[in-house]
Amino acid sequence: VDRRRPHVLAAVPLTAITAPRRPPLWRDVRVLRWLFQLAVVAVVVAVVAWLYGNYTANVERQNIPTSLDFLDNPASFEITGNSMSQNAPVRDAIYQGVLNTLRVSVAGVVAATALGTVVGIARLSRNWLVAQLARAYVEAVRNIPLALFVVFGFLVVVLGVLPAVDGAWEPLGLAVVSNRGISVPWFEGSGLGLLAIGAIGLAVAWAVARWRRSVADRTGAPARTGLWGGAALALVAAIGWVALGYAASVPSPEGRTVVGGIRMDPSFFALFFALVIYTASHIAEIVRGSIQAVPRGQGEAADALALSGFQRLWYVVLPQAFRIAIPPIGNQYLNLIKNSSLGAAIGYYDLTLVSQTTVGNGSPAVPVFFLAMTVYIAISLVTSVLVNLANRRLRLVER
Amino acid sequence: MSPPSSTWLRRHLFRSPVDGIVTVVAGAVSLWVLYRTVRFVLVTGRWEVIRANHRLLMIGRFPEVHVLRLSVALIVLAGWGGLVAGYVRSRQLRAGRVERRDLGWSRARLLGLAERFWLPILVLLLVLALSSTAGPWMTAAGAVAAAAAGRALGPLLGRAVRGRWSAIGLALAVAAVPIAMYVYVVSAAGFDEWGGFMLNLFLALCAIVLCFPLGVLFALGRRSRLPLLRILSTAYIEIVRGAPLFVLLLLANSALQFFVPRDLAPSKPARAIIVLTLFTAAYMAEIVRGGLQSVPRGQVEAARALGLSPVRQTVLVVLPQALRNVIPAQIGQLISLFKDTTLAGVAMALFELLNVSESITRQPEFRGQRLIGETLTFAALLFWAVSYTMSRESQRLERKLGVGTR
Numbered sequence: 001v002d003r004r005r006p007h008v009l010a011a012v013p014l015t016a017i018t019a020p021r022r023p024p025l026w027r028d029v030r031v032l033r034w035l036f037q038l039a040v041v042a043v044v045v046a047v048v049a050w051l052y053g054n055y056t057a058n059v060e061r062q063n064i065p066t067s068l069d070f071l072d073n074p075a076s077f078e079i080t081g082n083s084m085s086q087n088a089p090v091r092d093a094i095y096q097g098v099l100n101t102l103r104v105s106v107a108g109v110v111a112a113t114a115l116g117t118v119v120g121i122a123r124l125s126r127n128w129l130v131a132q133l134a135r136a137y138v139e140a141v142r143n144i145p146l147a148l149f150v151v152f153g154f155l156v157v158v159l160g161v162l163p164a165v166d167g168a169w170e171p172l173g174l175a176v177v178s179n180r181g182i183s184v185p186w187f188e189g190s191g192l193g194l195l196a197i198g199a200i201g202l203a204v205a206w207a208v209a210r211w212r213r214s215v216a217d218r219t220g221a222p223a224r225t226g227l228w229g230g231a232a233l234a235l236v237a238a239i240g241w242v243a244l245g246y247a248a249s250v251p252s253p254e255g256r257t258v259v260g261g262i263r264m265d266p267s268f269f270a271l272f273f274a275l276v277i278y279t280a281s282h283i284a285e286i287v288r289g290s291i292q293a294v295p296r297g298q299g300e301a302a303d304a305l306a307l308s309g310f311q312r313l314w315y316v317v318l319p320q321a322f323r324i325a326i327p328p329i330g331n332q333y334l335n336l337i338k339n340s341s342l343g344a345a346i347g348y349y350d351l352t353l354v355s356q357t358t359v360g361n362g363s364p365a366v367p368v369f370f371l372a373m374t375v376y377i378a379i380s381l382v383t384s385v386l387v388n389l390a391n392r393r394l395r396l397v398e399r
Numbered sequence: 400m401s402p403p404s405s406t407w408l409r410r411h412l413f414r415s416p417v418d419g420i421v422t423v424v425a426g427a428v429s430l431w432v433l434y435r436t437v438r439f440v441l442v443t444g445r446w447e448v449i450r451a452n453h454r455l456l457m458i459g460r461f462p463e464v465h466v467l468r469l470s471v472a473l474i475v476l477a478g479w480g481g482l483v484a485g486y487v488r489s490r491q492l493r494a495g496r497v498e499r500r501d502l503g504w505s506r507a508r509l510l511g512l513a514e515r516f517w518l519p520i521l522v523l524l525l526v527l528a529l530s531s532t533a534g535p536w537m538t539a540a541g542a543v544a545a546a547a548a549g550r551a552l553g554p555l556l557g558r559a560v561r562g563r564w565s566a567i568g569l570a571l572a573v574a575a576v577p578i579a580m581y582v583y584v585v586s587a588a589g590f591d592e593w594g595g596f597m598l599n600l601f602l603a604l605c606a607i608v609l610c611f612p613l614g615v616l617f618a619l620g621r622r623s624r625l626p627l628l629r630i631l632s633t634a635y636i637e638i639v640r641g642a643p644l645f646v647l648l649l650l651a652n653s654a655l656q657f658f659v660p661r662d663l664a665p666s667k668p669a670r671a672i673i674v675l676t677l678f679t680a681a682y683m684a685e686i687v688r689g690g691l692q693s694v695p696r697g698q699v700e701a702a703r704a705l706g707l708s709p710v711r712q713t714v715l716v717v718l719p720q721a722l723r724n725v726i727p728a729q730i731g732q733l734i735s736l737f738k739d740t741t742l743a744g745v746a747m748a749l750f751e752l753l754n755v756s757e758s759i760t761r762q763p764e765f766r767g768q769r770l771i772g773e774t775l776t777f778a779a780l781l782f783w784a785v786s787y788t789m790s791r792e793s794q795r796l797e798r799k800l801g802v803g804t805r
Contacts, residue, residue, distance in 0.1 A: 037627040044631060051658040058657045127418055128411035129425045143786035144779045145738035147745055147753055152779075155757070155771045338643035345745045352646055365654045369646060377641035 055366065068371075070363045077357050079349040090358050097354030098375055104268060104350065105337045105379075108275040112336060113329070115276060116283025121313065123288045134284070141281035146339055149278055153270035154346040162266075168253045176251045176258050182269055183251030186262035197240035204236050205229040267348035271340065279336045283329055290325035291317060323394050330387030334380050341376070351375060439776075446529075448770045449777050452759040453530050456777070459594015459750045465587040469597075470538040472580040478545030479576045485553015492554075515795070522784040590666045594750035596781055598668065602751070603737040606675035610736070611729075613676065614683025615722075619713065621684065622691055632684070639681035644739055647674050648746035671743035679736045686728045690721035723800060730793035734786045741782075752778045 025031055059066055075093040079100075122134035141149075158179055163169060168178035176183040209225040216223035251261030264272075294317050302312035344353035355372040359365045413419045449456065458469065491497040527535050556569070593601065620632030639647075651670045665673065694717050702716040722729075744754035756774035759765065 033625055037625050040631070041627050054659060055657045126411070126414060127421055127425070129422050129429070133425055133429055139787065140783065143734070143738075143783045143790065145741040145753070145782055147741040148775060148779050148782065151753065151757065152772075152775050156775065160769055160772065334640075338645075341643040341645040342742070342745070344645065352643070352649070355646075356649060359653065366657055369650045369654055372646055373642045373650070376643055376646065377638060380641040 059364075059366075064364050066364070066367065068367060070367070073363070075358060075361070077361060079354070090363055093354050093358060094351070094371070097349060097351040100268075100343075100348065100354075101337070101340055101350040101352075102379070104272055104275065104340050104343065104348070108272055108279065108336050108340065109333050111272070111276045112279040112283055112332070115280035116329075116332075117287050119280060119284035120287025120291065123284060124291055138281045138284050141277055142285070146274065146278045147342055147345065149274035150271055150342045150345055153274045154267060157273075158266045158270050165253050165258060168258070170253075174250060176253055176261070178253070178258070179266060180258065180263075181266045182264045183258045183261040184264075185250045185260075193240075193244050197237060197244070200240065201233045201236035205233040208232040265348065267343065267346045270346055271343040271348045274342075275336055275339060278339075279332055282332050282335075286325050286328045286332065287321065290321040293324050294320045326387065326391045326394060330384060330391070333383055333387065337379055337383060338376065439772075444773050444776075445768070445770060446773060446777075448759060448765050448773055450529055450531065451764075452755070452762075453526075455595060455759060456752060456755050456774075457526070457530075457535075457595045458597045459755060460592055461594065461597070462588050462592060465584075466534065468584050468587050470534065470541070472584050473538055474541040474545045475580055476577060477542035478549040479573075481546035481549025481551075482553045482556060483549075483573060485550040486556045487553075489554035489556075489558075515791070516788070519784055519788045522780065526781075590668045593668060595755055596752045598749065598751045599737070599740045599782075600785075602668065602671055602675060602740045602743060603733075605672045606679055606736055607733050609672070609676040610679040610683050613680035615687050615718070617680060617684035618687035618691060621688055636681045636684050639678055640685070644674070644678050645742050645746055647678060648742055652747040667747050667749055668743075671740075671747055671749060675736060675739065675743070678739075679732060682732050683729065686725050686732060687721060689728070690723075690725035691717065693724045694720045726800065727793050727797045730789060730796075734789050734793075737786060737789070738782060752781065 071091040072089045075088055075090045079093065079096050119134045119137060122130050123138065125131045162177060162179040165178045165180050168176045170176055174185055209229040212223050212225050212228045215221060249260040251258050298316055298320060299312060302316040307315065340350055341352040343350040344356055351372050355368045359368050412422045461469065488497065527539055617632045617636055620628045621636060623629050648671065651674045655664060655670060698716055698720065699712060702712040707715065740751060741753040743749045744751040756778040757771065760770045760774055
C-alpha cells in the first residue's frame with residue numbers, strides 16, 4: 001500500500017491491507033508531515049533569530065538601552081488639553097496617550113453607531129429623496145480615504161471655517177465654538193462624585209425598569225421601561241446634583257482663551273468627526289444589509305398586527321437585524337479604534353503621537369513602538385471579547 | 400428613477416404629512432449642498448493651484464527627462480492588457496462561456512460599457528484637461544490605440560498557442576511584460592523619485608498582487624491539520640489584525656534600521672509595499688478562510704473519492720469555489736488597501752497624493768491663501784473615482800457570478 005495516499009485504500013484489494021508493510025521512514029506520511037512543519041518552524045525561528053541578532057548588535061553598537069527603564073525618564077513635552085507637567089515621566093505620557101485613544105474611540109464608537117444606524121435605515125426609507133440622500137452620503141464617504149477626512153477636518157474645517165476666539169460662535173449662549181476647540185457646559189466639582197451619581201442613577205434606573213417589567217408581566221399594563229428608567233435616572237441625577245452642591249459651569253470666551261465648561265480640543269474634534277463620518281458610512285451599509293436579511297414575513301406580520309411604522313421598525317425588524325449585524329459592526333469598532341491612530345497626523349496626543357514624540361525626544365524606538373502595538377492589540381482583544389459576549393447573548397438559541 | 404408623475408410624487412415623497420415635512424427638509428438640505436458644491440466648483444474655487452502643480456500631483460518629482468519612459472510603459476501596458484483581455488475572451492468564446500452575439504458592437508453593449516465607465520473616463524478627461532502640455536493627451540491616445548490593437552490581436556494569439564510548452568511560454572511572456580516595464584522605468588528613475596497619484600496606484604497594485612497568494616497561504620495554514628502551521632498562521636493573523644497599519648508603517652519607517660543591515664534595508668516606498676502587503680495578507684487570509692468554510696464538505700469528500708492527492712483536492716476543487724464565493728469581500732479589502740496608501744504618506748513622508756496636496760499649498764506663490772480645500776477636494780475626487788469604480792465593478796461581478804443565488 002502506498003502510505004502517502006491513504007485515501008485510495010478503499011480501492012485496494014483486501015489482501016493487500018491484511019498484510020501491511022511499514023513504509024520506509026522517508027516515505028511515511030506522518031514523519032513527512034512533522035518534518036515539513038519542523039522545517040517551516042525552523043525557517044521562521046531562523047528569520048526571527050537573525051532579526052533579533054541584528055537588533056542586539058545594532059543596539060549595542062549605538063549604545064541604546066533595551067530595557068523599559070526609559071519609562072522613568074522625563075517626557076519633556078506637553079500634552080495639549082492636559083495638566084501633565086513637562087517633567088512627568090514617559091510612563092505618564094504614555095498613560096495619557098492611552099486614555100486619549102480610549103476617549104476618542106469610545107465617543108466615536110457610540111456616535112458612529114447612532115449615525116450609521118440612522119443612515120442605514122434612511123437608505124431603505126420609502127421616501128425617495130431621503131433614500132437617495134443617504135445613498136449619496138454612503139457612496140461618497142466610503143470611497144475616500146479616512147486620512148483625507150482627518151486632514152480635511154483639521155486644516156479646512158477647524159483652521160479655515162471655525163472663527164478665532166474673539167469672534168467665537170455661541171449658540172444659545174451655552175457653547176463656545178472656535179478654532180481653539182468646542183466648549184460645552186459641564187458640571188463643576190470632582191469627577192469621582194459625578195461617577196458615583198451616575199452609577200447610583202443607573203442602578204436605580206435598572207431596578208425601576210425591572211420592577212416595571214414585573215408589573216407588566218403580572219397585569220399586562222404597558223411596561224414603558226425606557227420612560228420610567230429615564231425618569232428615575234434624571235431624578236437621581238437632580239437629587240445628587242443638589243445634594244453635592246454642584247453648579248453647572250457655562251463656558252464663555254475671555255480674551256484669547258475660553259473659561260468654564262469642558263473643552264474639546266480642536267484636533268480631538270476633527271479626529272472624532274472624521275472617524276464618526278467615515279465609520280458611520282460603513283456601519284450604514286451593514287445595517288442596511290442586515291435589515292434586508294430579516295425575513296420579509298416579519299415586517300408583514302408587524303403590519304398585520306397594525307403596528308405603526310416606528311413600532312414595526314423598533315420592536316420587530318431592528319432587534320432581528322442587529323442580531324445579524326453585531327459581528328460585522330464589531331469589526332468596524334475595531335477598525336475605528338485602530339484608525340484613531342491617525343490622530344497623530346493632526347496633533348491629537350493619542351497613544352501613537354505620544355509614542356512618536358517620545359521617540360523623537362530620545363526614547364528608544366523599538367521598545368516604544370512594540371509597547372504601543374501591544375496596547376493596541378490588547379484593546380482590540382478586549383473589544384472583540386466584548387463583541388463576542390454581546391453576540392453570544394443576543395444570538396438566537398437554537399436546539 | 401421613474402418620471403415624476405403626480406402618483407409617483409405622492410407615493411415616494413408625500414405619503415403622509417410627516418413624510419411631506421421630511422421631504423421638504425431633505426430637499427432644502429440637498430439643494431443647499433448642491434448649491435454650495437456647484438458654487439465652489441465653478442465660482443469660488445481657485446483651481447490654478449491644481450493646474451500649476453498638475454505634474455506634481457500626478458507623478459510627484461519624477462525626473463522630467465525620464466517622463467517619456469512612463470508614457471512608453473503606460474502604452475505598452477495598455478497594449479498588453481488589451482492583448483490579454485482579447486485572448487481570455489477568445490478562450491471564453493471557445494469554451495462556450497460567452498455567447499458571440501453578446502460581444503458585437505451592439506447598441507446595448509455600448510450603452511452598458513458607457514454606463515459602467517463614464518465616471519472614470521470623465522475624471523480621466525478632467526485630469527487630462529487640467530494638464531498644460533500635450534504629453535498626457537498623446538500618452539492617453541497612444542494607450543487607447545494600443546489597448547484596442549491588443550484587443551483585436553488577442554484572439555489570434557489564442558489560435559497560435561497549441562500544446563503545453565507554448566502555453567507555458569505564453570504565460571511566462573505575459574508575466575514578463577509588466578516586470579520588464581517596471582525595470583525599464585525604475586532603471587531610469589529610482590523608486591525614491593516616484594510620487595503623486597502614480598505612487599498611490601503603484602503601491603496599491605504591488606501590494607494587491609503580492610498579498611493575494613500570501614493571504615491564501617495563511618488561510619490554508621490556519622485551516623491546516625498540521626498543528627504547528629496552524630498555530631503560526633493564527634498567531635500571525637491575529638497579531639497583525641490587532642495592530643494599526645499606521646503604527647506598523649511608523650515601525651517600518653523608524654525602527655527597521657535596527658533589524659536589517661543598512662545595505663539590505665529597502666527604500667521607503669518598498670518598505671511601504673512590504674508593510675501594506677503583510678498587513679492586507681492577514682485580512683485577506685480571514686476572508687479566504689470564510690470562503691473555505693463555505694465550501695460544502697461533500698466537495699472535499701468527492702475529490703477524495705476521485706483519488707486526488709491533498710494538494711490537488713485543495714487547488715482544483717476547494718480553492719476555486721472558496722475564492723469565487725468571497726470575491727466581493729476581497730475587492731472590498733483591496734479598495735481599503737488602495738485608500739490606505741495615503742497612510743504611507745502620513746507615516747513615512749512618502750510623496751503620495753495626499754502629501755502632495757498638503758505641501759503644494761505651502762509653495763511661495765500659493766502660501767497663506769487657504770487653498771487646502773481645493774487641493775484636498777481634487778485628491779478626494781481622484782481617490783473616490785477609482786474606489787467607486789472598483790466597488791461598482793465588484794457589485795457587477797457579484798451579480799454575474801450569482802453569489803448567494805446558486
